[in-house]
Amino acid sequence: MKQDPTSHLTLEGGLGRRRFLNTAAVVGLAGVAACTDKSGATAATAASAASQAPGHSAANAVHLKPGELDTYYGLWSGGHTGDMRVLGLPSGREIHRIPCFVPDALVGWGVTNESKKVMGTKPNGDLRYTVGDSHHTHASYKDGNYDGRYAWINDKINSRIARIRLDYFVCDKITELPNVQGFHGIFPDKRDPVDPKINYTTRVFCGAEFAIPLPNTGTEDATTYRSLFTCVDAETMEVRWQVMIDGNCDLTATSYDGKLAATNQYNTERGARYEDMMSAERDACLFFNVARIEEAVKAGKFKTIGNSKVPVVDGTLESNKDPKTALTAYVSVPKNPHGVNASPDQKYFICAGKLSPTVTVIELSRVLDWFDGKLAKLDESIVAEVEVGLGPLHTAFDGRGNAYTTLFLDSQVVKWNIEAAIKFQKGDKAAKYVVDRLDVQYQPGHVNASQSETIAADGKFLAVGCKFSKDRFLPVGPLHPENEQLIDISGEKMVLLADHPVRGEPHDFIIFKRELLSPKPVYAxxxxxxxxxxxxxxxxxxxxxxxxxxxxxxxxxxxxxxxxxxxxxxxxxxxxxxxxxxxxxxxxxxxxxxxxxxxxxxxxxxxxxxxxxxxxxxxxxxxxxxxxxxxxxxxxxxxx
Missing domain, CATH: 2.60.40.420 (Cupredoxins -  blue copper proteins)
Structure with a gap:
């Protein structure tokens, strides 16, 4: 398939033939993803030009001198290796792997008694699980920035969450979530909403992607299936509470004031087959009022499921229509969203549409107003819903008011300005919210920038994980590596700096300044x-x-x-x-x-x-x- 000659055009005025016209357009997604190809010349030319442009030194940024240290750490999921990868950036050098969910022959993870205790064993002493699928990784906060204490990573297959001690870069605890399958998104809170004096992470929120019978009796009637949103204690790693909800969870985000957690949702239709999961034109970004949920648990307004003693509160739409008592709030967003991210100015959550060419900007203060009975309709919390391209997935930030969203089908990263998008939504058609586009190779998924979801977002580097690599590396048979690309976002235009092959299938990652960590070189x-x-x-x-x-x-x-x-x-x-x-x-x-x-x-x-x-x-x-x-x-x- 030839490259679309209009792929570089700004899309504010409409997408032409590329616009999703109806649900039927989705049928061709797999074919488009498989056929889309680009020569790579655009990216190579851009990097070459950047290395000669004032203010840019692409070669010096990536290729460090012998003995020179990277300025950033990157914590990456390892995918099916079930571990966490530690990278130095901007070099992209892999420094370490931290085994979590899967045995590791180098360090003896899954061999020593200590690691078996963390991983969990059967009564006969064998490991309970020997496979994993680590997806998302995030770190603990203090005062809105990373504090270097912990990082967490999830195992989607077996619904486990692992904690990493960042003083030794080792996994010290693993918890299996009860009554959950397809554990996908995680995010720690950034402060305790109950006690304003506690300005650091005390919880980690976990979304369950797959709805199942609760308890899981094996019934085939999908209309009875539910998902659970889970809160894990950051220190003890015990499950504190769960919320029964409508629809599937995907990614997770938290507000800087500690009051709200959220998950973007697809399959609000509650279907069991993919055609049912995309029949509706809109799904939801689901908000959780953390303090109210904890008050409900304390007051005994919960039930338990099966053999689990974990409190489960009712967060379904039907039971939470009164904003003054509601524990949850379902904000309508377009179709099968695949990502929710918190802007570093602490004002907005961004939801990307995936099966809609749009991103949705939700103002958090208005969601809180709805909970307080000051906002008539939840939809009024949406301050912008604008088109950015085909297949928007995940969003990162530069701390200068710009957002960077991956476009899976366009194989691009689009840079857009949040306030300009809000002006455009209000009717100012002269507001050019799309700032830049960059072709990436190919079909990008997760994206993150240096210090992106902190108050210290610095807009230096952006990394993007591309699910396909095709012609970027030497052929190695049918199983291709994925392609992690590093991009300079310090200027107005994005500049592609480097390709890095990686064994599939990694997912999310974070990037933060090295001075935030003080790892210990020797044990006590x-x-x-x-x-x-x-x-x-x-x-x-x-x-x-x-x-x-x-x-x-x-x-x-x-x-x-x-x-x-x-x-x-x-x-x-x-x-x-x-x-x-x-x-x-x-x-x-x-x-x-x-x-x-x-x-x-x-x-x-x-x-x-x-x-x-x-x-x-x-x-x-x-x-x-x-x-x-x-x-x-x-x-x-x-x-x-």
Whole structure:
């Protein structure tokens, strides 16, 4: 299919042949997405021109000198690898992967007892789940900006939320949400709405994309299915409450004053098949009055579902028509929206239409006015609904009043001005709200900018995740990588800086200044109850058929050069790395026993296994640590 010669035109006056005329236009979406192709020359030419333009240095921005550090961190979802990726930006270098939902052979995640406890196990000790689908990642706030304490990421497949400690960049807790399937969007609150003195994150909100029977008895009658919106305590990671709603949740957003959480909704039709899910021309952006919900829970106005003891309040449309008592508010937006984002000026939520060429600007103060009975109709909270292009999905911000929305079908990022869009909506047809367009390669999904959804949005860089890469990289057979592209948004025009191939299928991400984090280079030995603090404590302790082996590591030796156990013993091996030197990590692998894990400086980890095969097994260090690394071994002798 040839490129549309009008794809670069500003669309305020109408979309011509590209405008969605009716629901039937959606039938061709899959074909359009598969066939759309571009030469890439436009982006390459733009980047080349930018490198020569005043104020731009594209090459210097991306290619750092040896030893030069990036100015931003990026936290990316890992997709089906079930982890969180840590990038340095603007270089795009992957610095680290934090395993969460899926076992990881490098660090021993899912092998050590400590990681199994976090991941969750069956009664027999096996991991409950070994697959994941991590989608969205967000971090904790204080005073409207990131505070470097935590990040969270979701697993859509098994409805789990993981918390990452940003002092050590490790997952420390995972919670499975009850009565939920298709857990998709997450977002932490930015302050506590009940106590104004608490100006930091205390909750994380979670949207369930799939409606199911509640309780899940297996009925095929989809008219009885419901979705739940969930609140998780940021510190304990326990589920605080849930809200039963109409329609499916997609993405999630929170207001800066802590009063509102929201999810954009598709399938307000509550259909079970895709043609039913897009029959209506409008869906909703659903707002949650957080303080009222917490008051209802405190007053006992809830029920529980199945075996779960979590309070569930009624947030359905029918039960929340009176604004003065309503817990929820359904704002009508066009068709199957795929994203809701909070502007850094704290005024607006932006919903993108996906199956409508529009973005909707909702003024938050007016939503609060409706809850207070001061606004007659919820629709009056919409201050703009303007066309931007085909397939709008997600929106980022530069802190200068501009929004950047991905257009999946147009394979573009469109830059548009929020206040100009509001003027256009009021009748000022001279208000040119579309500022710029940039072709990306290809079919972009998530987008985010440096510090985008904080009060410190700085408008330096924007990243976009493209679901197709086609001709951008060397061919590797049928499974192509995805393409993450970096864009300079510091000037009036967007400038494409770099392509980065990535294994599919990642989703959302955030970008923030490096000075907001202070990661610790060495663990605190006292944080580990099982720590072997002195090599003299090493040894084998038997309690019947249960054996505990205590070992320390200090380059280039393990404290036990050999240890003996008997066939059939249940062995728990505890290893403490007593080295205090930054970056001096040791590994421990036992051949034929499926044991491999690492301990970082001053860290302790343990594994438990059955010594079921007699013989001599050389346990060795798997992480290069010393000139005598290859000689760093211990013998496990399993006696028959």
């Amino acid at each position: 030995l006292d944080d580990f109850p099982l720590a072997v603090k002195d090599p003299k404590e090493s040894g084998v302790v038997r309690n019947g058929r249960k054996v505990t082996v205590k070992i320390t590591s200090q380059a280039p030796a393990f404290s036990l050069r050999e240890f003996k156990v008997k066939k059939g013993d249940e062995v728990t091996l505890i290893l403490t790395n007593l080295d205090k030197v930054e970056d001096l990590t040791h590994g421990f692998a036992i051949p034929k026993y499926n044991v491999n894990f690492i301990v970082n400086p001053q860290e302790t980890a343990s594994v438990t296994f059955i010594a079921d095969t007699p013989g001599v097994f050389w346990a060795y260090c798997t992480h290069f640590c010393h000139a005598l690394h290859l000689e760093m071994r211990s013998r496990m002798i399993v006696e028959a």
